[in-house]
Amino acid sequence: MNTKPPAMPRSTHACLLLAGSASCALLAAAAAAHAQTADDVVDLGTIFIDSVAGSTDGETIVVNQVSSGSGLPNDILESSASISVVTSKEIEDRGAETTEEVLQYTSGVATDYYGRDDRFDYFKIRGYDAYTYRDGLFIGENFGGVREEPFAFDRVEVLKGANSTAFGVADPGGAVNFITKSPTGERLRYVYGxxxxxxxxxxxxDLGDNFGDSAFSWRLTGKAKDxxxxxxxxNDDEGFLLGGLAWRPSDATTISLVYDKLYRDGYPNSSGYPANGDAFDRDLFLGEPGFNYLDTDRDTLTLKVEHEFGGGLEFGSTARWTDGTGGFGYVFLGATTSETDVSRFYFANDAAFENFVGDAHLLYRADLGGMQSRTLAGVEYRDNHRDNVLWYTPADDIDFTDPTYTGGLDLDETTPFQSTTNDTQVASVYLQQEVAWDRVIAQVGLRHDRIDAEQTDNLSGVETEGAFDETTARAGLTYRLTPNLSLYGSYAESAVPASAFGVEPERGKQLEAGVKYRPDAMRALFTASVYDLRKFNQTVTDADTLLPETIGESQVRGIDLEAKAELTDGLSVIAAYSYLDSEIVESDNGTNNGNSLGSVPRHSGALWIGYAVPGRGAIGDVDLGLGARYIGEYWTSDANIDEIESSWIVDAALGYGLTDTTEMRLNVSNLLDEQHVAQKGFSANYYNPGREVALTLSHTW
Known part of the structure; x- marks a missing residue:
């Protein structure tokens, strides 16, 4: 089968290259739609459609099917939600090493606003902190959670907008769903240095295969970094190992078991730089060498069962157990105390956690005489336990012109300022219904969560309990104007437990409308969406005090444009633009009413162009990549006092095929070594990450 797409008119190439976004292609799509006749019929019988037969996430930057959205697996054109997918190929092409780097070229997502702080994955979706999920199961909030390893995943799906009916606990801005690498039954041999x-x-x-002609397959993935x-x-050290087994006794049944271990020995923070107007070298260290660590040791075991009973009925279940420890310790800066001295503070955290989450559901497909119906009904249970200790105490001042270190802090001899044990159980039941007829796909969802939480203050012995029931709904309508163009609108709700007991849960609502276009002439997807979302009973973490504060109600209205296209066999484009208008509608004390949300740029955009030159004779294939990211001005906090200036960051990549199976690749992030203040806190400045170069030799067989 010839999978090479037909040639496009030159005008189409020019339009796409000049636009750098989805808008030009969407105008072309509208013109094409106008030319359709009344006899055109959209076939909705096949849910999963690959633009190129046999393509995988490791071979393309464009995907057509998603598991996020309504909770039902969908062709992306039929989902009434805005979803961006970052494939493993895109991750490798751009050399993304962290979740923040994975998401940097995605519309509606803001990263790097905490500068060179590696404690957590810092990103916001449509103006709000986001929760993360793995294979549809809850992980937690990105702020305060474990930094995930992108090499563990085949793809990263970014679901934008309120959607608690699909995943449960979720902020209104959106969620990130990691799709784990698992045994496929196909031969896989990949190594790199x-x-x-x-x-x-x-x-x-990344290795995998079938056990001979048996029904069993395996996969082994890992990395070690010094x-x-x-x-x-x-330090920035890491060890990661993932091993999976799958059993497929028939075409109707798959049972898989995946274990992975993540170990990090890194550093938490740059300690900051004095905010006296000078630009300091990024390697300047004003903390304490003996008290500068970031530790993660996590084990995860996932069991997945899928079975088709026939007659349109399918069963699916996933259960995951997680056990781990983590913590950090570092010294950060306060205000200057003289012309050359700056105050400092010790800050440390020690945590141990054990989590279980399980989901079981039934999916029923039916033909209702001209209408296709899919009904998904399921239950989920989650049990989270966490012990958390925090230390905070002043440290000696330091001369930033001639640093002299004084030693670290013995936590065993220091009284913590906070020590808590939290236990949370969540029981959920959900129902998703989809009906498709002719060109119309209607989706509705309903979910009920019962959350029971208990917190013990280990310093005072006080125990606090809380519980709440929350029902969220979602409704969406998609119209396939042509087989390649769809229009959609949706209403979605979200709910998040409050950060303090006795406070109402945070709730969100969003209205969204959008258009998606997938041309026949090439492997590509162009999307545009507009939305209006609100969050109620909102609690945020103040960037200066690191303490929670209640806002009350906020609103974000925005536009997202995104394009991912493989224009020819050698030319690909990733483009994104977002406009976010955020406002604090009502705060507790009223002082921030009318202000913008902190760390939310009004304008942001990104463009990545990849160009491959086929080799000739003794010269191998050459793969070029060049990207630019724009982050507009944003306030450091909701008080709107300090503003961060806009910035441009340039990234680049160069790949060379030594043989058909061996490639050398050079990736450079922040090519021009742009340096700017990304965040301010406690009168100190924090810079964005500087230039980083990586040379990789990879081999497949």
């Missing part, structure tokens, strides 16, 4: 900036040395592998960090006296 990387050297780079800050004495980075890394090796990794590196320093951009700031002096800082």
């Amino acid at each position: 990387t050297v780079g900036s800050f004495e980075r040395k890394e090796v990794g592998f 590196a320093e960090a951009e700031t002096d006296d800082s």
Whole structure:
């Protein structure tokens, strides 16, 4: 079968290259739709459609099917939600090493607003902190959670907008769903080695196969990294291992078991730089070498069962157990106390957690005489336990012109300022219904969550309990104007437990409308959406005090444009633009009413162009990549006092095929070494990450 797409008219190439976004292609799509006749029929019988037969997430930057959205697996044109997918190929092409880097070229997502702080994955979706999920199961909030390893995933799906009916607990801005690498039954052989900036040395592998002619298959994925960090006296080491087994006794049944371990020995923070107007070198370290660590040790076991009974009835169940420890300790800066001295504070965290989450559901497909129906009904149970200790105490001042270190802090001899044990149980029941007829797809969803929480203050012995029931709904309508163009509108709700007991849960609502276009002439997807979302009973973390404060009600109205296109066999484009108008509608004390939300840029955009030159004779294939990211001005906090200036960051990549199976690749993030203040807190400044170079040699067989 010839999978090469037909050639496009030159005008189409020019339009796409000049636009750098979805708008030009959408205008072309509208013109094409106008030319359709009344006899055109959209076939909705096949839910999953690959633009190129046999394509996988490792071979393309464009996907056509998603597991996020309504909770039902969908052709992306038939989902009444805005969903962006970052495939493993895109992750590899751009050399993305963290979740923040994975999401940097996605519309509606803001990253890097905490600068070179590696404690957590810092990103916002449509102006709000986001929760993360793995294979549809809850992980937690990105702020305060474990930094995930992108090499563990085949793809990363970004669901934009309120949608608690699909996942449960979720903020109104959106959620990130990681899709784990698992045994496929196909032969997979991939190894790589990387050297780079800050004495980075890394090796990794992704292997898989079937056990002979049996019904069993396996997959083994891992990496080990030994590196320093951009700031002096800082480590950036990691070990990761994932092993999976799958049993497919028939075409109707799949049972898989995946275990993975993540270990990090990194550094938490640059400690900050004095806010005296000077630009300091990024490697300047003003903390304490003996008290500068970020530890993660996590084990995860996932069991997945899928079975088709026949007659349109399918069963699916996933259960995941997680056990781990984590913590950090570092010294951060306060205000300057003289012309050359700056105050400092010790800050440390120690945590242990054990979580279980399980989901079971039934999916029923039926033909209702001209209408196709899909009904998904399921239950979910989650049990989370966490012990958390925090230390905070002043440290000696330091001379930033001639640093002299005084030693670390013995936590065993220091009284913590907070020590808590939290236990949370969540029991949920949900129902999703989809009906498709002719060109129309209607989706509705309903979910009820019962959350019971208990917190013990280990310092005072006080126990506090809380419980709430929350029902959320979602409704969406999609119209397939042509087989390649769809229009959609949706209403969605969200709910998040409050950060403090006795406070009403945070709730969100969103209205959204959008258009999606997938041309026949090439492998591509162009999307545009407009939305209006609100969050009620909102609690945020103040960037200066690191303490929670209640806003009350906020609103974000915006536009997202995104394009992912493989224009020819050698030319690909990723483009994104977002406009977010955020406002604090009502705050508790009224002082911030009318202000914008902190760390939310009004304008942001990104463009990545990839160009491959086929090899000739002794010269191998050459793969070029160049990207630019724009982050507009944003306030450091909801008080709207300090503003961060806009910035441009340029990234680049160069790949060279030594043989058909061996490639050398050079990735450079922040090519021009742009330096700017990304965040301010406690009178200190925090810079964006500097230039980082990585040279990778990979081999497949």
